[in-house]
Amino acid sequence: MRIIYCDSVFDNKIIEPDYEKEKEAAINAGFSFSLISFEELIDGKITRSLRFVKEAENTEFGMYRGWMLTPNQYEKLYNGLLKKNIExxxxxxxxxxxxxxxxxxxxxxxxxxxxxxxxxxTTESILKLTKAFGDNSIIVKDFVKSEKHHWETACFIPNASNSENVLAVVNKFIELRGESLNEGLVFRQFEELEYLTEYSKSGMPLTKEFRIFFANKEVVKVFNYWDEGVYGAEKPALEEFIAIAQAIDSNFFTMDVAKKKNGEWIIMELGDGQVAGLPDNADKNEFYTHLKEKTSLKTGS
Ligand SMILES: Nc1ncnc2c1ncn2[C@@H]1O[C@H](COP(=O)(O)OP(=O)(O)O)[C@@H](O)[C@H]1O
Ligand SMILES: [Mg+2]
Incomplete structure (x- = not known):
């Protein structure tokens, strides 16, 4: 299995510094790696982006670990690597x-x-969707990301039936996302989650959330999602989440889970494991060692 990382922009032979420690952990765990140019990939220059990726003699599995890609960019990366015998x-x-x-x-x-x-x-479709939540609190995001660090102004809507406030928050969200808006708008019922602390960087309320990485439907590692706040020893019970993971059409993904104030655990969101960040607190060697175990079983690489 080859891990594909992004280069440092200034030098195509040097890894993006944010992934340096991951790369070292990957090598320790027995993975090989190649570098691509993220900038050239998103510019559509796929051949140039992949010019330092050595072609595999026999088909080899690959795993990208890098910045988020749109499905269109991912498809270009996928096909470009296939031409080099990397799947x-x-x-x-x-x-x-x-x-x-x-x-x-x-x-x-x-x-x-x-x-x-x-x-x-449009105002019409926004209000039609938000009305379905009655006077409950909701949050707005796009098909991928929220503006959670602008919690009060562009994420949280205290009362979904307050049209004026709905439109103010949604318009602020659309403005902040700008060109990065993914596909459209998603509205979600707000759930009271167990409070952890206030985030030092933005003041948003941090709640008890964990990020579970799954490879080949098996748990690789459960991380505290936030690097702040006191989590205590409690971890989510995994059985139900593992059962749900079996139906997810992906070989490597994250499931972010959160604890409600009433004690119930819920899924906040899924993400592709290739573009999901490891929290700063993550033991990278342990992560890559487990990843190697879970991926070797199926791929033999
Ligand atoms: N429906 C919800 N109820 C309560 N809190 C939520 C809800 N949706 C999001 N949040 C809070 O906002 C944060 C960001 O939401 P998330 O859907 O994970 O967006 P992003 O993709 O930007 O991380 C979550 O980690 C959680 O703390
Ligand atoms: Mg999230």
Whole structure:
């Protein structure tokens, strides 16, 4: 299995510094790696982006670990690597399954906040969707990301029936996302989560959340999602989440889970494992060692 990282921009032979420690851990665990140029990939210059990726003699599995890609960019990366005999662990469809919340919503519906979505950014469709939540609190995000660090102004809507406030928050969200807006809008019922602390960087409320990495449907590692706050020794019970993971159409993904104030654990969101960050607190050697175990079983590489 080859891990594909992004280069440092200034030097195509040097890894992006944010992934240096991951790369060392990957090598320690027995993976090989190649570097691509992220900038050239998103510019559509795929051949140039992959010019330092050595072609595999026999088909080899690959895993990208880097910045988020749109499904279109991911598909270009996937096909470019295939030409070099490297097959990324997730097909473009599998990537999009966890990347876009609406694509996997049906698979997690029993354990995740009630949600609806639209690609139409009109007042009419926004109010139609938000009315479905009555006077409950909701949050807004796009198909991939929220503006959680602008919690009060562009994420949290205290009362979904207050049209004026709904439009003010949603418009601020659209403005902040700008060109980066992914596909459309998602509205989600707000759930009271167990409070951890206030985030020092933005003042948003941090709640008890964990990030579970799954490879080949098995748990690789459970991380505290935040690097701040006192988590205590408590961890989520994994059985139910492992059962749900079996139906997710992806070979490498994350499941972020949170604890409600009433003690119930819910799924916040899924993500493709290739573009999901490891928390700063993560033991990278342990992560890559487990990843090697879980991926060697199926791929033999
Ligand atoms: N429905 C919800 N109920 C309560 N808190 C939520 C809800 N949705 C999001 N949050 C809070 O906002 C944070 C960001 O939401 P998330 O969907 O993970 O967006 P992002 O993709 O930007 O990380 C979550 O980690 C959680 O703390
Ligand atoms: Mg998140």
């Amino acid at each position: 990324l662990v997730n097909s473009p469809i599998e990537y999009t399954h966890c990347h876009y919340l609406p694509n996997s919503y049906a698979k997690i519906v029993s354990k995740t906040p009630k949600s609806n979505w639209t690609k139409e950014l």
